[in-house]
Amino acid sequence: MTAITPSAPRTAKSPPSAPVPRPDRKFYAHSRAFGRFGIRWFDPQIMPREHWHGHIEFNWLTEGQMDYLVDERPVTVPSGRLIMFWAGIPHQTVSLDRGPSAGARQCNIYLSLDAFLYMPNLGTLTETMMGGGVIMLPEDAVDTPLLERWYGDYRSGNAERTDILKSEIASMLRRTAMVGWDTLLDPWIEPDAKGTRTGTPLRYVVAMVRHILENLSEPLTSKDVAEVVGLHPNYALNLFTSVMGIAMQKFVIRMRLIRARSLLFANSMSIANVAYESGFSSQSQFYAHFRSAYGMTPREMQKSLAMSGYVPGSEKMY
Structure with missing residues (x-):
């Protein structure tokens, strides 16, 4: 759950060492509300302080274990299981066991919050994340070789490989939503926080x-x-x-635009209905915000999708 610059692998079996991710980590620091997609391998370390950022975060530890505080709640993360949580909740690594060989390596996947929220068919998995839960995905969800391949796809700079990678992650989450997961921390944030004693x-x-x-x-x-x-x-x-x-109004507009874009991708719904289903009060307002965000009108995006032979479900999400 840390933000440590990846170092070169020490053995031939370790994740690939090149190319090294850019030091500016723009995907990581994009904003506290919405981060950008990214993957990194690094030496796990204790964090000097808690932090939070705009991602659904996944952690994988090759050996040993780590102890965390997630909004001051303790949780122990074992090796060989993919851990998932909403990183918008403050979290901190507080202790670390590097395993029998003292050579533990950590892989983190950062999925932008808005991309996750508009993945279809996740059901209670979405509720669990937004409620502050910390979970372990099924044992067969991933392994180190798969994560190494994903990292290679991410660092390749090839748009098609990146699209396939994101689709594989989405499929992994859909399967998890169907078959279930192991809970490390139960969700603790209710949809309605009015009048609760825990209203931080x-x-x-x-x-x-x-x-x-x-x-x-x-x-x-x-x-x-x-x-x-x-x-x-x-x-x-x-x-x-x-x-x-981010201001609440900007957050609302951003999420409405993501929904509108998803509706344009998913079917041939009319522009008027897309605007309505996305919560925009008028088509003119919808067009203005959409053009500002994507550099084209909704109709132009629909046409470009049709001309490119787009298949629903293959879209890129921030």
């Missing part, structure tokens, strides 16, 4: 995020969202911005 800033904001996502197609005002957690609208807006690193 983080819990309030997560409850607001969940309300927004569940009601994107409906009119959303700061007053409506604040009422979900029983806060004054101005305080709720400031709290949301301070925790998520």
Whole structure:
């Protein structure tokens, strides 16, 4: 769960050493609300302080184990199992066992929050992540050779290999949603945080995020969202911005655009219906935001998809 610069592998069986990811880590620091996709291998280390960022994060440890605090809750992560959690919740590695050979290596996958939220057919897996749960995927979900191959695909710079990689991760999550997972930490954030004794800033904001996502197609005002957690609208807006690193209005627009883009990808729905289902109050508003975000109109994107022979389910998600 750390952000350590990958170092060169020490043995022939270790993950590939070249090319090394860029030191600026733009996918990692994109924003606290939305990160960019990335994979890295590195030597696991204890973190000096907790941090959080805009991803669904996956951790893999080749041997040994690590102890974490996730929003101050302890959890022990074993080796040989892929761990998954929402990295928007503060987390910190506090102790480390490097295994019998003292040569433990860690692989992290960073999936952007918005890409994850619009993956289809995940059901309670999405609820578990947004509720603060920490889970282990099935034992046969991945292994070290597969993660090494994914890393090679990610670092290849080949767009098609990257698309295949993301599709494989999405399929892995769909299978996990069907067959189940092992829970390390139960979800603890309820959709409605109003009046709870555990109404910390983080819990309030997560409850607001969940309300927004569940009601994107409906009119959303700061007053409506604040009422979900029983806060004054101005305080709720400031709290949301301070925790998520993005204004609530911009967050809502971003998520509506992602939904609209997914609808354009998924079927031949009319532009008017896409705008309506995505929560935009008018087509003119929809067109303005869409062009600003994607550099083309919704209709132009539909045409480009049709001309490219696009197959639903193959789209790239941030």
